[in-house]
Amino acid sequence: MKYGYNKEVYTALEAITEAQKIAFSPILFQAVICMRNKGIFAYLDRQGEKGATIDDICDNVALSTYGIQLLLDVALSMHIIYLRDQCYVLGKVGHFLLHDKMTQINLDFTQDVCYQGMFHLEEALEKGTPAGLKVFGDWSTIYPALSQLPDKPKNSWFDFDHFYSDSAFPPAFNYIKKLNPQHIYDVGGNTGKWALYCAKNLPNVDITILDLPEQIELAKNNINEAGFESRISGYSVNLLTAETLPAQADLWWMSQFLDCFSEEQIMQILSLIYRSMKKDTVVCIMEIFWDRQPFEAGALSLNASSLYFTCLANGNSRFYHSKVFYRCLSQVGFHVEQDIDGLGLGHTLLICKKR
Template sequence: MSVTYGKDNKTALQAKYDAQKIAFAPIMFQAALSLRNLGILELIKKKRNGITIEDIASELDLSVYGVKVLLEAGLSMELVTVEDDIYKITKTGWYIQCDELTRVNMDFTQDVNYEGMFTLEDSIKEGKPTGLKVFGEWPTVYEGLAHLPEKVKESWFAFDHYYSDYAFPEIMPLVFKNNPKQILDVGGNTGKFSIQCAKYNEEVKVTILDLPGQLNVARKNIEENGFSDRVDGHPINLLDHSNPFPKGADIIWMSQFLDCFSQEDILQLLTRSYNALDENGRVYILETYWDDQEFEASTYSLHATSLYFTNIANGCSQMYHTEDMLKLVEKAGLEVEETVQNIGVSHTLLICKKK
């Protein structure tokens, strides 16, 4: 069945205006970030009756010139309005200043992606994350994650956790509806999901599969939460497909994990999951698919995030279309038993069993 995405019904004038927005987008992004970080939007927000450029400059100890050029850019971005020299914040300006999702996305763009994205063309040509070299010489971001500059690491984890933190409370009843005793958390990262499971169910045991560096971070978090007796780690290079997954788990859990790999690697990871399952086991895949979003803003964000994978993360993965994943599930010998949509911010859960 053929499906069409996108539309082209703008006037020529609107299309040209939108093209200029794209042409100057990097500059205007920095202006919006400066308006936020320098406290200008926050100050305007607090002044319900508005405020002048001179008063902003005085209160924030900035030059009138600096405030002026930023606010004039803010007018074109529709972050502020001005009437009789009095500036007020708009709804869009409020979201830039106050919305947690927008803040997380902007920090991720600035701290993790911005400098590296200058080499996006090279990443496309070479199939490598060429932008990652601004931080270090690793083949993928995952090997270097524990060694990234602190601010970069903070923004990376804030981005990663924001989406999962909203999803995990909703997902727990689905995970434990059949009372699993053993869960394999593949790519468990800092151990957030495993800790949530241990808190939710007093009997379950969870094993995290991840790189040794990430397991060290996870173990620290597990110990701090007092779950070392029920949550452990299994060090593994997940891209070494000759290395089998441990058997015996009731659930093999993959959350925001498979989007970190190429389709070829996803097929191998799902095949290794298949081989580790018994007939009653299930594979749970929690992902954000760009075609399965309620809001255009979500699809836009996911398409942008795909380019992070291209340029910074690994050079070969993306936020996938649902059909891409379903084809790989089938090739691995699995079938989708249940689909649960609209979890958290933008997630879909696929519960899979052996055919």
């Protein structure tokens, strides 16, 4: 089985060590955030392989000697730094915590969006509602609330969402361009990034964003600023309550949209599109499946991120195994004509038509 999930991978000693990491992981996470925010990682990074003594660090970091020594000891236990000749040196893990864009995005998303809400995960699992969302306000899902979140969580949410999808846009677009669309429906278009990308690179194509009214307003601001209001329009709709959709497009596009819904809701949305679309229309679904990741770290990240959907987004969705989407598409009546892996940081593009 991929990633070695079909066997035990630890010795007893390794297993008890991993168990302690899990037991203290929320505390350790906050220690890492403190070290990053107070500049300990950055200072050690500037010192390179020679490292720095405790006195050097205390002279250059605005924190008490007690606080610095405590955090350094934690970092040693986490193998983020190491000690050589009484000098602290930033290790490989510390380097990635400081410099790797994906790690930075994930840290900020966890800290600013998820951390407080995750205390309510058990309640969310029991009730099937995003119980953790209450830390930000009284909403049934996070999506209409995005424009109203405080700046820090709002920015971290959009940075997280865009980082992964943006990397996949250029390679996915190469396949979309070959389909020669004249009118694209961008279902769940969010802030309009994909619509703008298409408008800039396909000068003769019209795009309509189908999304909640709050998201349409966000997208309109970006579209107007970019000067594409004549070719990109918005259609306000709740896909879970709509009975019909417009049918002018010859290509329907969904990017990291269906993972925002339960399996039953995915079937409902796909059925709605199936009923509404023209016979020869193409449906293109770009998703990120945990079983299609090239490295185990990717699968771990996606399965962990799925708990955000449970606790804060809507209570019943996740990043899925690809077989779930194949089953949903088949039951609705779609056939997957092309299945393309390896787009961006691990996306898959499914190009479908009516069977």
